[in-house]
Amino acid sequence: MSKDASSVNYENNRRILSWAEEDRPREKLMLKGRSVLTDAELIAILIGSGTRDMSAVDLAKVILQHVGSNLNELARLSVKDLSKFKGIGEAKAISIVAALELGRRRKEQDRPQRARITSSRDAYEEIKPYLLDKPHEEFWILLLNRANEVMRPVQISTGGVSGTVADPKIIFKHALEHLASSMILFHNHPSGSLQPSQADKDLTRKLKEAGRLLDIPILDHLIFTDRAFFSFADEGLL
Known part of the structure; x- marks a missing residue:
């Protein structure tokens, strides 16, 4: 990892660690449960880190704003689409796409079995x-x-x-x-x-x-x- 990349990660970690513990997405999930996290906080956990200017939560908010805070619209974005956001590389984009695909598959399995007409x-x-x-x-x-x-x-x-x-x-x-x-x-x-x-x-x-x-x-x-x-x-x- 380059010196510049190390300093960016250090800055992000320092910024997040300066928050109250209950405001850090991962810690908040552990302390209060997953249901209390906002969509942006959940996406921030997937992203892991933000940029020099934005925390992971702020970056997640930018992405959500782009899709009108609609998770269905977010799920339609490809890895290439997500990679256009500053701070979202291919690995982070793949994490988001994979998580949303798991959600889609769970929803599919939750559907009641279709009735079959035989008479x-x-x-x-x-x-x-x-x-x-x-x-x-x-x-x-x-x-x-x-x-x-x-x-x-x-x-x-x-x-x-x-x-x-x-x-x-x-x-x-x-x-x-x-x-x-x-x-x-x-x-x-x-x-x-x-x-x-x-x-x-x-x-x-x-x-x-x-x-x-x-x-x-x-x-x-x-x-x-x-x-x-x-x-x-x-x-x-x-």
């Missing part, structure tokens, strides 16, 4: 929380991936007691935006009737054909009531 009953139970006790008609779709796992439910429209509009363009716009591999259609009958109308049959046929052309097959269309359901697929109408 019309599965589909009915999945949409139930969204359509139960509705006094008016609504049209929903369930977007699925290639493994028939639920990607997300999407409300398409809300109508009156006896009907609602389901625009095919809007339906497939959602499917394409989310890169769905297939979908299931739903609409409820507040009256409790499980009989599909001719309009229901015509719409299902139209959407099935559009799905075939776009390679996003319609796997089923369920008429939902609070106590039971009608499946177009089960009844051979799809």
